[in-house]
Amino acid sequence: MIKKAKGATLAVLPLYLFTLVFVIGPLILMLVLSFSPRDGWGYGSGFTLDNYAVVFSGTYLNTFVTSLKLAVISTAAVIFIGYPFGLCTALLPARFARFFVSTQMIPYWVNSLLRLYGWIIIFRAGGLLDAVLMGLGITEEPLKLLYTYPAVVVGMIYVLLPFMFTSVYQVAEKLDLSLVEAARDLGAGRAYAFLTVTLPLTLPGLKTGVILTFIPSMGLFFIAQILGGNKVVLVGSLIEELLMKAHNQPGAAALSVILMLLTGAVCLLMMRKPRWQK
Amino acid sequence: MKKIISILMVSLMLVSVLLLTSCSSDSGRTLNLFTWAGMFPDEVIDGFEAATGIEVNYVNFDYDETMLAKLQAAEGGDYDLVIADDYIIEVAIAEGLVQKLDKSKLPSADNVNPLYQGQFYDPTDEYTVPYGAGVQTIVYNPEKIALDIKGYADLWDASLGDKLGIISNYRVINGMALKTMGESYNITDTAKIAEAGEKLKTLAPNIRLIKDDNLQDDLLAGEIDAAIMYTSQVTVAKMTNPALEVVFPEEGIGFGIMAMFVPSKAPDSDAAHAFIEYILTPEISAKCYEYIGYYCTNAAADSLISEDYRAFLTLPEAFTAENMEMIGNITAEADEAHLAAFTAFREACE
Amino acid sequence: MMNKITFTRIAYPILITVLTYLPIVVVVIYSFNESRLSSSWGGFSLKWYRELFRDEDMFEALFNSVVLALSSSMLAAILATAAALGIKNANLPGKRLIERASLLPLIIPEIVLGMVFLAFYSLLGMKFGMMTLILSHTAFCVPYIYTQVSARLEVLDSAPIEAARDLGASGFMAFVTVTLPLLAPAILSGIFLSFAMSFDDVIISVFCTGVSVNTLPIRVYTQLKTGVTPEINAMCTLMLAVTVVCYAAAAWLRTRKPAKH
Numbered sequence: 001m002i003k004k005a006k007g008a009t010l011a012v013l014p015l016y017l018f019t020l021v022f023v024i025g026p027l028i029l030m031l032v033l034s035f036s037p038r039d040g041w042g043y044g045s046g047f048t049l050d051n052y053a054v055v056f057s058g059t060y061l062n063t064f065v066t067s068l069k070l071a072v073i074s075t076a077a078v079i080f081i082g083y084p085f086g087l088c089t090a091l092l093p094a095r096f097a098r099f100f101v102s103t104q105m106i107p108y109w110v111n112s113l114l115r116l117y118g119w120i121i122i123f124r125a126g127g128l129l130d131a132v133l134m135g136l137g138i139t140e141e142p143l144k145l146l147y148t149y150p151a152v153v154v155g156m157i158y159v160l161l162p163f164m165f166t167s168v169y170q171v172a173e174k175l176d177l178s179l180v181e182a183a184r185d186l187g188a189g190r191a192y193a194f195l196t197v198t199l200p201l202t203l204p205g206l207k208t209g210v211i212l213t214f215i216p217s218m219g220l221f222f223i224a225q226i227l228g229g230n231k232v233v234l235v236g237s238l239i240e241e242l243l244m245k246a247h248n249q250p251g252a253a254a255l256s257v258i259l260m261l262l263t264g265a266v267c268l269l270m271m272r273k274p275r276w277q278k
Numbered sequence: 279m280k281k282i283i284s285i286l287m288v289s290l291m292l293v294s295v296l297l298l299t300s301c302s303s304d305s306g307r308t309l310n311l312f313t314w315a316g317m318f319p320d321e322v323i324d325g326f327e328a329a330t331g332i333e334v335n336y337v338n339f340d341y342d343e344t345m346l347a348k349l350q351a352a353e354g355g356d357y358d359l360v361i362a363d364d365y366i367i368e369v370a371i372a373e374g375l376v377q378k379l380d381k382s383k384l385p386s387a388d389n390v391n392p393l394y395q396g397q398f399y400d401p402t403d404e405y406t407v408p409y410g411a412g413v414q415t416i417v418y419n420p421e422k423i424a425l426d427i428k429g430y431a432d433l434w435d436a437s438l439g440d441k442l443g444i445i446s447n448y449r450v451i452n453g454m455a456l457k458t459m460g461e462s463y464n465i466t467d468t469a470k471i472a473e474a475g476e477k478l479k480t481l482a483p484n485i486r487l488i489k490d491d492n493l494q495d496d497l498l499a500g501e502i503d504a505a506i507m508y509t510s511q512v513t514v515a516k517m518t519n520p521a522l523e524v525v526f527p528e529e530g531i532g533f534g535i536m537a538m539f540v541p542s543k544a545p546d547s548d549a550a551h552a553f554i555e556y557i558l559t560p561e562i563s564a565k566c567y568e569y570i571g572y573y574c575t576n577a578a579a580d581s582l583i584s585e586d587y588r589a590f591l592t593l594p595e596a597f598t599a600e601n602m603e604m605i606g607n608i609t610a611e612a613d614e615a616h617l618a619a620f621t622a623f624r625e626a627c628e
Numbered sequence: 629m630m631n632k633i634t635f636t637r638i639a640y641p642i643l644i645t646v647l648t649y650l651p652i653v654v655v656v657i658y659s660f661n662e663s664r665l666s667s668s669w670g671g672f673s674l675k676w677y678r679e680l681f682r683d684e685d686m687f688e689a690l691f692n693s694v695v696l697a698l699s700s701s702m703l704a705a706i707l708a709t710a711a712a713l714g715i716k717n718a719n720l721p722g723k724r725l726i727e728r729a730s731l732l733p734l735i736i737p738e739i740v741l742g743m744v745f746l747a748f749y750s751l752l753g754m755k756f757g758m759m760t761l762i763l764s765h766t767a768f769c770v771p772y773i774y775t776q777v778s779a780r781l782e783v784l785d786s787a788p789i790e791a792a793r794d795l796g797a798s799g800f801m802a803f804v805t806v807t808l809p810l811l812a813p814a815i816l817s818g819i820f821l822s823f824a825m826s827f828d829d830v831i832i833s834v835f836c837t838g839v840s841v842n843t844l845p846i847r848v849y850t851q852l853k854t855g856v857t858p859e860i861n862a863m864c865t866l867m868l869a870v871t872v873v874c875y876a877a878a879a880w881l882r883t884r885k886p887a888k889h
Contacts, residue, residue, distance in 0.1 A: 005717050005718070005719050006719075007714070007717075008713075008714035008715075008716065008717035008718040008719070009714065009717075009718045009719045009720055010714070011710040011711060011713055011714030011718070012710070012711045012714040012715055012718040012720060012723060013718075013720070014706075014707050014710060014711070015707040015708060015710065015711035015726075015730060015770065015774075016711070016720055016723065016726050018707055018730075018766070018767075018770075019726050019729050019730040019770075020726065022763055022764075022766075022767045023729055023730060023732055023733060023767055024726075024729055025748055026741070026744040026745055026747075026748045027729075027732060027736075027744075029744050029747055029748055029751070030736070030740065030744045033744070033747075038610060040610075041346070041369055054614070057618075059618045059621050059622055060618075060621065062625060063621070066625075081644070084640060085640065085641060085644050088636065088637045088638075088640045088641050089641050091632075091637050092633060092637055092638065092641070093632070093633065096633065096638065098879075099879075100641045100645060101817075102875050103645050103648070103649075104645075104648070105820050105824075106652075106868065106871050106872065106875070107648060107649070107652050108820075108823070108824035108827060108828065109827075109864060109867040109868050109871050110652055110655055110864040110867070110868060111828065111844070111845060111848050111860060111864055112828050113845075113848055113849065113856070114655045114848070114856075114860060114861060114864055115651045115652065115655065116651075117492075117651075117654075117655070117666060117856075118650070118651025118652065118653075118654035118655045119651050120495075120666070121651075121654050121658070121666055122650060122651060122654060124499055124501060125499075125500065125501055126500070128650075128654070146501060147486060147487045147501075149628070158648070158651075161644075161648075162821070162824070163821060166776070166817040166820065166821060167775070167776065167779065167817075169817070170776060170779075170780060170813045170814050170817045171779055171780060171783050173813060174780070174783050174784070175783075201783065204779040204780075204782040204783055205779055205783075207779070208775045208776060208778075208779040211731075211734075211775060212734075212771075212772065212775060212821070215731075215734045215735050216734060218735070219735070219736070219737040219738065221737075225446075225489060226489065226491075229443075229485075229486060229487030229488055229489060229627075230446050230487065230488035230489050230624060231485070231487070231488065231624055231625075231627040231628040232628060233621055233624045233625050233628075235737075236737045236739070238621060239737050239739060239740060240739050241448075241617055241620075241621075242617065243343065243739055243740070243743060244341045244343045244344070244739075245343075245447070245448065245449075245617070246613045246614065246616075246617045247343060247613070248610070248613075248614070249743065252739075252740060252743070253740065253744075256736055256737055256740040259735070259736075259737065260732070260735045260736055263735045264735060310839050312839075314850045314851070315846075315847050315848075315850040315851040316850075316851045316857070320682060320683065335839065335840065336685060336842075337837075337839055337840075337842060338834075338842060338846050338847060338850035339834060339850060340830070340831075340834050340846075340849050340850050344834055344835065347743065347746055347835065348746070348756075348835075351746055351747075351749075351750040351756065352756075356756075356838070356839045357839065491856070492666070492856065494665070494667075495665055495666050495667040496667070498665060498667040498668060499666075499667035499668075514664070514665070518663075518665060518668070
């Protein structure tokens with residue numbers, strides 16, 4: 001038993017030290033920065049709460065609400081689309097499953113900016129989407145979908161879907177289907193079997209998927225910039241403006257700290273074990 | 279099978295790291311050029327390398343602020359030549375990150391158009407040589423817009439509903455509102471800036487999009503019919519569709535300059551000077567400006583720019599230092615007020 | 629196993645895959661566009677491929693990106709897998725806190741992370757280059773692999789590992805022959821996700837790189853001042869083609885040789 005603990009400690013140690021130096025270290029720097037006063041284009045020494053006070057002034061508070069709303073909508077959509085995708089794929093014979101897993105990987109060789117430009121061309125007034133919809137007689141005039149909120153949501157789903165897919169797939173792939181069959185044999189309905197057997201068994205994957213979707217979606221802002229015409233103002237884009245245009249490093253750090261706390265809190269809330277699981 | 283893959287990947291990684299470390303022991307002179315990507319045609323870089331035997335190592339940054347942060351971290355070393363925007367150069371000079379140019383090595387520096395000399399960021403022209411200027415104009419498609427646009431105030435016209443695209447630069451956009459109020463781009467009165475922000479909010483119904491990249495595509499594709507965009511974008515748009523109308527706003531002309539400077543501890547400042555001198559050669563300059571699509575700051579090159587481009591790479595004679603204004607650095611409070619106003623404006627656009 | 633093909637099981641993934649590839653097809657098509665602009669079709673042309681092959685820097689940037697993404701995802705895989713396996717029994721102060729902290733790079737906006745890394749490395753007096761890039765990328769790659777592996781561990785039956793141990797296999801042998809193969813899908817998907825993130829990252833890279841290392845995304849994004857040219861489309865199309873050929877070859881090899889297990 002002691003030997004086991006020793007081996008485990010050795011295994012954890014590298015990441016432990018790495019995190020301590022290369023994550024906690026920079027993080028402390030960020031915290032210090034967020035409490036430092038501005039000094040010209042940089043920051044001075046001393047302690048101040050001004051940076052946080054600025055954040056809570058009316059204008060910027062709104063961006064947090066907008067970000068949270070978009071993150072929740074995107075995450076929900078990604079669950080709705082990505083969960084069945086991962087599950088269906090895992091239930092296919094290995095040969096087919098492998099095909100879908102690899103086709104999900106290939107697009108990553110194409111730069112994300114270019115892929116978003118691809119969507120611009122598809123969404124453009126009189127573009128591919130309009131041509132198809134109008135050709136089928138579904139719509140009569142161009143949708144003008146580009147640079148609207150729905151376009152942003154499509155872009156978010158597009159970027160985040162693989163995280164949900166892989167998370168669900170690699171857990172579901174381990175799933176013992178005989179349990180579902182057994183439940184069905186015992187007379188359980190399709191929905192009931194799903195809720196009592198499949199869902200609880202794949203829950204770890206779904207959870208991972210939600211973490212990997214929700215957390216980045218709070219910070220993703222270039223999609224809103226490119227597909228949303230920059231009219232959906234997110235915290236991330238405000239931080240960029242503070243840093244790159246208003247050269248206010250402490251302000252940007254303070255906003256990041258708040259964003260981090262908010263995201264962390266929402267995650268903890270979501271990740272709490274539901275009562276029926278205890 | 280999976281084991282083989284992982285062994286393969288690890289060995290590949292080791293090999294590549296080894297390769298990298300061995301690569302860096304290059305002999306010969308190199309010029310570490312630090313600027314945005316796509317600032318020089320390949321043939322100009324090749325020509326310089328052939329003429330001087332100095333190899334160009336082209337390193338890129340995305341924003342001026344990133345450049346400054348990198349230069350601060352390197353304490354003015356590492357890079358031999360930097361090209362960036364005017365306002366950031368003022369800061370870099372103030373922080374002692376820039377060295378004075380040796381004019382004896384730059385005989386062609388006299389070619390620089392005086393209009394772009396002696397500006398706020400380098401009043402005595404000791405530190406920099408301009409490389410291209412951006413001028414704020416309004417571009418619109420007269421086939422789609424009946425209104426005869428003469429200045430910024432016309433953009434508020436109700437007939438332009440959801441037809442306008444603008445760049446995401448609050449000093450330029452808020453400045454537009456300031457100009458309609460008869461103010462300077464560089465005022466520091468936060469109340470006036472807030473007032474400009476309120477004025478800007480009433481423009482929201484006309485805004486279809488706010489973005490920095492490839493705005494010309496949206497104008498050419500008909501997604502928007504009028505735009506405030508960067509000079510290079512105007513050039514591309516106008517070259518593609520000559521029917522587009524380019525307007526110098528009657529409220530006043532704002533402009534910015536990109537300039538070359540040598541960092542204080544540049545490893546090879548001689549190479550940097552040689553590059554600046556090479557770029558100032560009129561024939562080379564003309565090629566560069568046609569390529570990047572910014573206004574030519576080298577007076578000796580003006581006449582060499584091909585007819586197709588000359589109309590929008592050189593300024594009409596009527597423009598002088600008196601009726602033009604640069605966007606300079608302002609106080610932190612004023613900057614804060616600008617950002618707050620611009621954020622509120624963006625939210626009003628949705 | 630009992631995995632069968634039914635209409636929904638196959639139709640739904642196909643639909644999603646087709647949608648995923650729509651913008652990719654557009655990118656490929658426009659790499660053959662004579663015009664520099666995406667707003668107009670100037671006719672079929674190989675002009676951008678010619679430009680690309682004249683551009684040595686672009687290939688160097690690609691090479692750097694591949695090295696960076698491979699190294700950091702591999703390094704992260706080793707760190708994260710070992711830690712995920714040992715976290716339960718490890719004897720370290722505040723290990724759960726550190727575990728949570730290792731996920732933080734996911735939460736902090738990239739741009740701030742980049743800025744803080746820059747400040748941190750210059751505080752330590754490190755030389756900017758491939759090393760600083762790999763360290764920063766590893767930091768944000770760890771969460772992707774750690775979450776995948778620990779999710780898999782949660783559903784994994786520990787019986788086979790215990791059985792192997794009981795049969796006298798040493799801890800290491802049990803790990804190599806039993807645990808590792810069971811965890812492989814999770815590690816691989818974690819590597820895939822983190823490779824993708826690293827290969828595409830621009831904001832952190834631009835802050836952490838030095839004089840000698842340009843990556844592909846840096847090349848693309850820093851072109852914004854003068855406009856992105858279809859040369860990049862050509863580059864991506866080439867990479868796609870190479871990947872597809874590799875996948876096809878691998879699939880073909882697999883079908884030719886009957887699986888051993």
